Amino acid sequence: MISRTLFRQQIVPIVFGIVCLAALIALIEFLIWIGVINRFIVPYPSEIIGSFKRIIVEEDVLDRFLLTAGEALAASLMLTVVGISLGVLLHRMHLLRLATETWIAAVASAPLVLMYPLFLVIYGRSALTIIMIGFVAALPPVILKTLEGLSGTRKVLIDVGRSFNLTPSQLYWKILFPAALPNIFVGVRLGMIFALINIVGVEFLINFGGLGQLVNELAERYDLPGTYAAICFVILVSVVFFIVTERAERWLRPV
């Protein structure tokens, strides 16, 4: 009985959603075929599916994916080290926190990625520009979430640590940091997502690097099925990245 309810509430809607998506694709194919949609603006979905193999083989998608992944990894490592360190620093220095926390929150709402021409001038048209813009644009949430996690540690845990005469360093490593870890990971995850978005975006804008450049190059060649297929590939990579980090966050979250 329970499984039937589960089937009705979970499986049926999922199947319905997938069927609707497939029907939409078929409808677009039909509308292009009868000439309602211009095939020089929207290519046949079957052509897009067919060009997946072509872009994987001819456009070195794997190398490009590894390049983008490497840039995202470098930015994420920098984010994690610098962001968490700054969060810890602000937590330890209360006055500094009071003076700067609102500034960091304001910077978090600023469109930092628009500084990319400035980074182009400083670092040149290179992977370093892409990594640095990913790092800078995604840093504020990591700092703020680290700070939130450390400040939100339950007082009873800190009192237990003090009752055991832990040194300040031990208190940090044994009590505060483990208690703040789920929140810190939320910040790191947000930062990694922001970094990936900005990295692919800047690759596209400056026509350099991995997957973002692929989309730009195919569009400039007016290879429409290839452009659409490359966009689908980027979406696929983003979704997989999002799901993996989401699972990791759930694993870290206390029950």
Next chain:
Amino acid sequence: MAETSLTRTAPVAAPWLSPVTRLRIVIIVTIVAVWEAVAASGLLFRDVVPSLVVIGGALVNILTHVDFKVPVDSFELWIPEFYRHLWVTISEVATAMVFGGLAGLVVGLTLGTNPFLANAFERFLYYLGPTPKIIFFPIMIMWFGVGPGSKIAMGTISCFFPVVLSAAAGVRQIDSVLIRVGRSFRVNTWQMVTKIYLPAMREPIINGVRLGLGVAVIGTLLAETKLSNRGVGFLIINAYSTFDMPRMYALLIVLFVVAIGANALVGRASRR
């Protein structure tokens, strides 16, 4: 003890500036000093880090130098050209917010009130939300041309996702008593939306709009930097192309002030 309580201490004069304000001033002065030292030393390439005085001059020039003619009825009005570009960007973002916000609200309300549709489609929106939207720009150029249409479309796509997810989550957190009251009065769908749902989910909607505004600004401006001949994004990339660094810094400062100010305004509206 009694003597102690009766003892009057001289009132301590409050410090002229609080420690937080003093620290802020110290931080700002340090940043300015380091910046000026780097600018004067030439450690980075020449003009990459111009003096703040030069940047200030460029800022004043952008905001006050009258160089654009606006025909108004029988006379001509001269204004700084920057405001024309700012107006273009603001109108593109505002139009994007109207389209993306309304579409997000309607879809969010539909998904939030219908568990079957939510289970069927919400995961697509949830996973598409954090993808880099700028890669859709070549498609938007094909569909809407190289003019403002493609920039508005970029802003619309960008702001749609935060609004729809906030609206769907907002509907679900409405107190079920309010919904039952509405049903007991036999209100129709429109009345349900306008009298129950929207007032009860004001805060999540404003939060969604706030997030949507931020990403719509980014989407629109990035599209302007890629392919445009007007708007603040165009001015920034034009300053880069001509290596006019003071102008680029000045434009970024104005842009950040406008974006942070708009975000703060929407945030203040949500707290009222």
